[in-house]
Amino acid sequence: MLEIRALGGSGEDSRNCFLVRWDDGSILLDCGVRREIAAVDVVYPLLTEEIAQNLDAVFLSHAHEDHTAALPYLYHLGYEGKVYATEETISLTPGFLRKWHDYAKTNNGIIPFDEEDISRVRFERITEAPSYLVSRGRSGHMLGSQWYLFSIAGRRILYTGDLTFEGLLMAADELSECDILIIDCSYASKFVSQKESYEKLADIARSTLNNGGNLLLPVPANGRGIDMYLYLKKQGLNILVDAAVIRNTVDLSQKTEWIRKTDLWSDLEDIVTVIGKDIIKPEVPSVIIVPDGMMTTAKAQGYYELLRDDPSSRIVITGHSAKGTLADSIQIEEYRRDNNIFAGVEKLTIKVHPDEDDVVDLVRRTKPEKVMLFHAKEKNCVELKKKLRNMGKEVFCSVRKTIKYD
Numbered sequence: 001m002l003e004i005r006a007l008g009g010s011g012e013d014s015r016n017c018f019l020v021r022w023d024d025g026s027i028l029l030d031c032g033v034r035r036e037i038a039a040v041d042v043v044y045p046l047l048t049e050e051i052a053q054n055l056d057a058v059f060l061s062h063a064h065e066d067h068t069a070a071l072p073y074l075y076h077l078g079y080e081g082k083v084y085a086t087e088e089t090i091s092l093t094p095g096f097l098r099k100w101h102d103y104a105k106t107n108n109g110i111i112p113f114d115e116e117d118i119s120r121v122r123f124e125r126i127t128e129a130p131s132y133l134v135s136r137g138r139s140g141h142m143l144g145s146q147w148y149l150f151s152i153a154g155r156r157i158l159y160t161g162d163l164t165f166e167g168l169l170m171a172a173d174e175l176s177e178c179d180i181l182i183i184d185c186s187y188a189s190k191f192v193s194q195k196e197s198y199e200k201l202a203d204i205a206r207s208t209l210n211n212g213g214n215l216l217l218p219v220p221a222n223g224r225g226i227d228m229y230l231y232l233k234k235q236g237l238n239i240l241v242d243a244a245v246i247r248n249t250v251d252l253s254q255k256t257e258w259i260r261k262t263d264l265w266s267d268l269e270d271i272v273t274v275i276g277k278d279i280i281k282p283e284v285p286s287v288i289i290v291p292d293g294m295m296t297t298a299k300a301q302g303y304y305e306l307l308r309d310d311p312s313s314r315i316v317i318t319g320h321s322a323k324g325t326l327a328d329s330i331q332i333e334e335y336r337r338d339n340n341i342f343a344g345v346e347k348l349t350i351k352v353h354p355d356e357d358d359v360v361d362l363v364r365r366t367k368p369e370k371v372m373l374f375h376a377k378e379k380n381c382v383e384l385k386k387k388l389r390n391m392g393k394e395v396f397c398s399v400r401k402t403i404k405y406d
Contacts, residue, residue: 002153004180004403005374008032008045011378012319012400014066017045018182022153025056029148029159029182032066033100034107035294035322037109041055044070044112046399047393051100052077057130059163062145063092064220069100075120076113084133088144088255090123092222097121103296115280139163141352142223143248143258146388147175155179157403158366162186162375164352167195168227170250171260174365180403186222186320186353188376194351201228201348203237204316209285210405213312216343218300218327219280221291222248224318230264233272238286240273244268245289253388279306293319295326304330307343315342319352334345356384363388370403372396 002022006132008015009032018029034043052074060083061067071083071093085093097118104111126136126146134156135149141162150157157176166171208215217232218223221244229245252258253265275290279302282288288307290300304326307313321327329335330345351376354362363371371393373381378397385395395405 001406002155004182006372006374006396006399006401007051008034008399009329009374010372010396011381013186013375013377014199015043015045015070016067016372016374017047017070018159019051020150020152020157022095026051026054027056028058028074030061030067030161031058031070032064033069035065035100036324037104037107040112043109044073047074047077047284049077052079052398053220054077055081057081058083059129059133059159060089060093061139061147061159062142062144063089063096064162065096067208068093069097071121072097072101072113072117076117082122084124084126084129086126086146088258090125092144093123093204094118094121095348100365109315135176137173137175138165138171140165140170140219142170143252143255145170147173147380149178151349158182158368160184160362162352163354165358166351167224167260167318168231168262168264169250169259170223171258177367180370180372181369182365182372183354183359183362183364183386184353184375185373185381186357186375187349187351187355188373189380190268190349190355190358191349192349192355197348197350198231200319201316201350202232204314204346205232205235205237206289206347208312208314209287210235212283212285213310213314214285214307214352215287216303216307216313216315217287217289217318218293218315219245219289219291219318220282220293221245221283222252224352225289225293226252228318228350229268231271232262232268233267238282239289240275240280240286241289242275242291246274253364271401279303281306293321293327294321301326308341309343311342311344314346317345318349318350359384360387360391363391363393367395370394370396372401
């Protein structure tokens with residue numbers, strides 16, 4: 001017997017969590033939250049005490065909250081086992097767990113675990129993993145991110161985690177062939193040219209600065225945030241950049257096993273203005289790079305307040321923005337009008353996930369019988385599901401749906 005059930009993430013854009021259960025055991029693949037303030041069964045995976053107390057292991061693909069921040073809840077429900085991950089993911093994840101807890105607490109969100117549960121998470125380096133993990137590789141999404149191939153109950157199960165082969169800095173390894181593919185399809189219904197996206201970003205930055213405005217770029221302090229920072233620095237633009245992004249850039253440049261060879265690394269010593277604890281008003285029109293793509297931090301919100309009244313300035317949102325976050329709200333015309341926001345706001349996708357064509361190609365290359373889509377709302381997967389079914393694949397795209405083998 002083999003069952004794979006989505007406890008979150010499939011047919012949704014977050015709270016990624018997948019239960020793999022067979023005659024001799026059960027494991028979880030990721031354990032994340034929906035980054036919103038809502039009811040427990042909306043924000044957290046559909047975990048139970050029975051599931052938590054019978055798990056053998058948890059495997060993390062990477063550190064982001066939508067893949068990790070429900071771990072304290074899992075331990076609160078009675079899990080006592082290990083959480084396997086790369087050394088880099090183990091180092092980064094506690095910060096994301098704390099960030100989620102503090103955000104939920106500050107915004108009066110329901111937190112279904114005790115603060116002590118955060119410190120109860122038992123991380124274990126992936127080198128010590130059980131024998132049914134037969135292969136893994138870099139997924140290109142952020143430092144420490146990887147995909148997994150398991151051999152369980154006679155079936156090969158490939159879990160991609162968040163995946164891209166088109167990051168400017170992060171390297172990714174070719175996926176293995178499999179029987180069951182659980183695949184990131186975050187950009188389902190979209191077709192994204194990474195080259196065109198970066199060219200547009202540079203054009204927006206130049207035109208904004210040339211018109212006397214500032215460009216606010218809220219980004220993750222890892223992953224695409226570093227890519228965008230080095231890319232824009234290469235364009236010769238005036239840049240104010242948060243110290244955390246600088247630190248992470250220097251650290252990443254030393255992680256040679258995770259990165260691509262590129263001339264973007266050659267400019268690390270160039271002079272930029274570094275943002276510390278205080279908000280700095282730019283002396284000349286500049287690109288301002290601050291952590292947190294959803295603008296939930298005080299620093300991102302401080303620079304927003306600095307620029308919001310200036311019609312010559314712009315804010316560019318380059319990734320997912322959860323409902324209710326500032327990054328989401330400022331994209332809504334009614335909110336902008338009601339709050340007298342004069343700075344321009346644009347959405348531009350910088351590719352850190354597969355688009356629809358990528359998913360079709362990856363399914364063709366990995367040759368699964370069954371495909372479980374995750375990280376995109378079901379309504380956005382309609383055409384993708386048709387394409388995969390026309391390829392002869394059985395497709396799953398909904399929470400609570402179960403892949404079964406007797």
